Amino acid sequence: GESVGLHLPTLSVQEGDNSIINCAYSNSASDYFIWYKQESGKGPQFIIDIRSNMDKRQGQRVTVLLNKTVKHLSLQIAATQPGDSAVYFCAEDFYGSARQLTFGSGTQLTVLP
């Protein structure tokens, strides 16, 4: 999984398998979290968000899980496709305003044929 300050971790999965990308966030007071996807040379794209009063939120093919006890966030991608290959970042609302996000260093997901 990713954490601020570490080199970019990588995850390789077979096409069609499920992917799980992990993130350890730093501030126990953070109350809003976002997952972004960034393709090479492009800006990040919003995937899904979750507020601290939730443990789980589902989108189209994606699920975010939040464990506040251990300050851990995960992104699950179902039936991973080649187009899912990208760097995935988690971001936390570090200062309690949702107007200032702190980003993790990202995880490189590679989908194998």
Place this chain on the structure above:
Amino acid sequence: DGGITQSPKYLFRKEGQNVTLSCEQNLNHDAMYWYRQDPGQGLRLIYYSQIVNDFQKGDIAEGYSVSREKKESFPLTVTSAQKNPTAFYLCASSEGGTYNEQFFGPGTRLTVL
């Protein structure tokens, strides 16, 4: 089409020159942000603005300057005081307030020769 535009996509400058990166949004968002991204790393906040004619320093503001004279525009100037300006620069905007994700532009890759 609503969105955020950044220009140019690639920018080359000689060491010691100031350079201004453009960011425009037509999403009617109150808040705008500038981030810097280095290879294999996450996003670091340079400056942000929550409203016209107001802006705040982020984590790495030294060597950068901004202005916010119009709601839709938030240009970033990379000055000669920035010691290592070569990077990928990302602009983002959000509605402001709480629990609103940031939308990103396509980025400008600045190379200082």
